[in-house]
Amino acid sequence: MNQNSSHPSSMAILISGRGSNMCVLADKIASGELPANISFVGADREKAQGLEAARIRGLATRVFSYEELGRERAENNLIQALLESGSTWVVLAGFMKILSARFVAEFGGRIVNIHPSLLPAFPGVDAIGQALKYGVKVTGVTVHLVDRKVDHGPILAQQAVSITDGMDQESLEQNIHAVEHDLYWRTLKNLFEGRYVEYGRRRQLHE
Numbered sequence: 374m375n376q377n378s379s380h381p382s383s384m385a386i387l388i389s390g391r392g393s394n395m396c397v398l399a400d401k402i403a404s405g406e407l408p409a410n411i412s413f414v415g416a417d418r419e420k421a422q423g424l425e426a427a428r429i430r431g432l433a434t435r436v437f438s439y440e441e442l443g444r445e446r447a448e449n450n451l452i453q454a455l456l457e458s459g460s461t462w463v464v465l466a467g468f469m470k471i472l473s474a475r476f477v478a479e480f481g482g483r484i485v486n487i488h489p490s491l492l493p494a495f496p497g498v499d500a501i502g503q504a505l506k507y508g509v510k511v512t513g514v515t516v517h518l519v520d521r522k523v524d525h526g527p528i529l530a531q532q533a534v535s536i537t538d539g540m541d542q543e544s545l546e547q548n549i550h551a552v553e554h555d556l557y558w559r560t561l562k563n564l565f566e567g568r569y570v571e572y573g574r575r576r577q578l579h580e
């Protein structure tokens with residue numbers, strides 16, 4: 374799985390929403406900072422706002438409508454598209470569908486996710502709201518490989534974000550997203566360039 378810059382890693386990016394992380398990844402590839410290419414941007418619904426941003430950037434887009442097709446058929450189509458595209462990596466960027474055991478078995482070790490908390494704290498939906506409601510003083514961002522449990526798997530990178538007194542959800546979201554937009558592409562670059570070493574559960578960077 375070691376990659377080198379003469380053979381850029383090919384990644385499919387999966388989104389459900391606005392796709393701001395996907396846009397940063399696309400822009401970092403365009404600027405030459407992230408040695409990779411995007412096979413396609415996939416969404417679970419046509420209404421995902423990020424699809425338009427992907428099209429504007431000239432990226433191939435695919436929709437796998439879970440609502441119209443049902444989960445099994447939609448995911449089968451997604452697996453087929455990933456296999457046909459020869460994608461090395463499946464990069465989740467706000468993809469709101471749970472991946473089946475079959476999906477994880479097919480692409481095991483090659484699926485990456487970003488989550489807006491310091492996992493294992495606050496998995497699942499609205500991690501930012503959960504952290505605020507709980508009253509923690511520090512939350513953050515996690516980039517991890519995906520295993521069969523939700524928001525779970527070997528952690529590649531984490532960065533803390535402080536919650537100051539009186540902070541509202543909007544400003545915490547802004548701070549979290551700013552960290553995500555810097556952390557995701559840097560982590561993927563390290564991953565694609567083969568800089569992570571496996572020590573049991575742990576993934577450590579070596580320079």
Ligand code: GRF
Binds near residue numbers: 392395423553
């Ligand atoms: C991010 O906060 C990410 O951590 C979570 O979903 C959100 C996606 O945001 N998994 P965007 O669609 O990339 O703007």
